[in-house]
Amino acid sequence: MLETTTETHGGRKLRVARMGSGPQVILLHGYPDNLQVWSELAPRLAARFEVLAFDWPGMGYSEAWTGGATPFDFARRLRTLMDAWNIRKAAIIGHDMGGQPALAFAAQYTDRISQLVVMNSLVIWDEKTSWEIALLRKFGWNRVLLERLPRAVYFRAIRTFLPRGSKLSPELRSDLWESFKRPEVRKFVVRMCAGYQGTLPRLKQLYPTIRTRSLFLWAERDRHFPVAHAKKLAEMVPGAKFEEIPGAGHWMALNLAEEVSSHMLRFFGTSDAQ
Numbered sequence: 001m002l003e004t005t006t007e008t009h010g011g012r013k014l015r016v017a018r019m020g021s022g023p024q025v026i027l028l029h030g031y032p033d034n035l036q037v038w039s040e041l042a043p044r045l046a047a048r049f050e051v052l053a054f055d056w057p058g059m060g061y062s063e064a065w066t067g068g069a070t071p072f073d074f075a076r077r078l079r080t081l082m083d084a085w086n087i088r089k090a091a092i093i094g095h096d097m098g099g100q101p102a103l104a105f106a107a108q109y110t111d112r113i114s115q116l117v118v119m120n121s122l123v124i125w126d127e128k129t130s131w132e133i134a135l136l137r138k139f140g141w142n143r144v145l146l147e148r149l150p151r152a153v154y155f156r157a158i159r160t161f162l163p164r165g166s167k168l169s170p171e172l173r174s175d176l177w178e179s180f181k182r183p184e185v186r187k188f189v190v191r192m193c194a195g196y197q198g199t200l201p202r203l204k205q206l207y208p209t210i211r212t213r214s215l216f217l218w219a220e221r222d223r224h225f226p227v228a229h230a231k232k233l234a235e236m237v238p239g240a241k242f243e244e245i246p247g248a249g250h251w252m253a254l255n256l257a258e259e260v261s262s263h264m265l266r267f268f269g270t271s272d273a274q
Contacts (some may be wrong), residue, residue, distance in 0.1 A: 001171055002039050002053065009084055012063040015055040020046025023114070024087050026078070027053040030096020030121070031189055032154050032180040033251075034060030036172055037095070040257035045264065049091070054081070056098075058188035060179045069188065070195035071203055072108070074101035079109055091115040091268065095253060099123055100196060100203060106214070107206040116214040117264055120222045120250050123233045125200035130224040132156065142193050146186045154180050160223045161250040168254075207236040214240040215267045217260065219248035241267065 002017040017035050025045055027038045035053040042051045057077055058064035067073055078101060082090065091114050094102030099121025106116045122129060129137075136142050136153075145153050154177055158168065168176070179185060214237050218230040227244055234242035243263055248256050 001169075001175065002036060002042060004035070006061075009081065010065065012057060012065055013061075014057065014063070014081075015061040017042065017053045018050065019043065020048070020050045022049045024090035025049040025051050026082075026087075026090045026092050027051065028074075028078070028092065028094040028098030028102055029053070029056065029060075030098050031059060031192075032157050033096070033176055034179050036175050037251065038253060039172060040255075041253045041261055044257055044261035048265065048268075052085070052090075055179070058192070059185055064184065064188050068195055069192040070199045071100035071104040072199065073195070075104040075108060078105055079112060082112060088112070089114050091117070093117040093119070093264070094121065095119045096121055096250070097192070097196065100200070103207065103210065104203060106210045106212040107203075110211060113212050115268060116210070116212045117217055117267065118214070118230075118233070119217045119253070119260075120219050120225050122196075122200070122225055122229070123204075123216075124229045125204055127229050127232065128226060130160070132160065133224050136193060137197055139190075139194050139197070143190050146190050146193075147183075150181050150186055162255060163221070163247075163249045166249075166255045204236075207233065208238065210237045210240075215264070216240060216242050217263055217267075218242070218244050219250060219252045220244050220246050221248060222250045224250055243267075 004015050004017045007014045007016050029035055029037050034055045038053045045051050055062040089112055092102045099118040102118055106113050216230040216234050218227050230242050234240045245252055253260050
């Protein structure tokens with residue numbers, strides 16, 4: 001588990017984890033997880049970088065900020081945090097619903113990002129997904145499932161995010177569940193899902209404008225976002241690289257952290273991420 005601190009930004013609490021030294025790398029989590037989804041990967045990256053992870057405002061154990069809940073709103077919040085942390089430029093790694101803000105950030109704030117990595121995310125809005133994701137993209141079903149059946153959503157995620165036989169530690173399982181079951185978090189996620197659904201077609205139009213050195217690192221067996229998403233994304237972003245991890249599932253940053261970090265460190269190369 002990552003050691004965390006609580007910061008205050010704009011009068012709102014934000015849970016943050018920091019480790020390592022060197023050029024900055026910022027990790028953007030998805031849902032129903034929080035920053036602890038990086039608990040295996042972050043220490044491996046921290047051997048060469050200063051690694052920062054945080055619970056998105058409104059998720060995990062961070063308090064919500066005012067404003068919208070689209071990938072573009074999340075990208076603006078990331079920029080606000082980087083300003084507060086005095087980070088001029090950083091490498092950005094986004095997973096699941098953290099991938100879309102990472103792409104929006106790369107398209108809009110080119111001078112603030114050195115390198116981009118996106119993993120296992122809904123990046124092509126009209127590409128096939130799992131039936132679970134298709135259901136959650138329907139606002140009415142989304143609201144009912146997240147507000148009334150959080151346990152079913154959470155445990156279905158665990159069963160489909162990890163390969164058979166792989167388990168979360170009791171401490172990590174508890175941290176993820178205790179944050180996701182908070183009513184204010186689930187209400188925020190309902191808003192977020194609606195905001196994402198309405199803006200993903202626009203985000204796709206921006207992919208050809210991204211000039212950041214980019215890696216789209218995908219799990220071969222992601223049950224929710226097939227490899228076709230990554231391949232199409234790589235075709236749209238100039239000069240982007242696509243790499244696939246054989247046999248990996250959605251939460252490969254947890255159960256295959258060594259392999260995932262090897263791909264990332266090789267991509268970052270021997271020079272500084274800055």
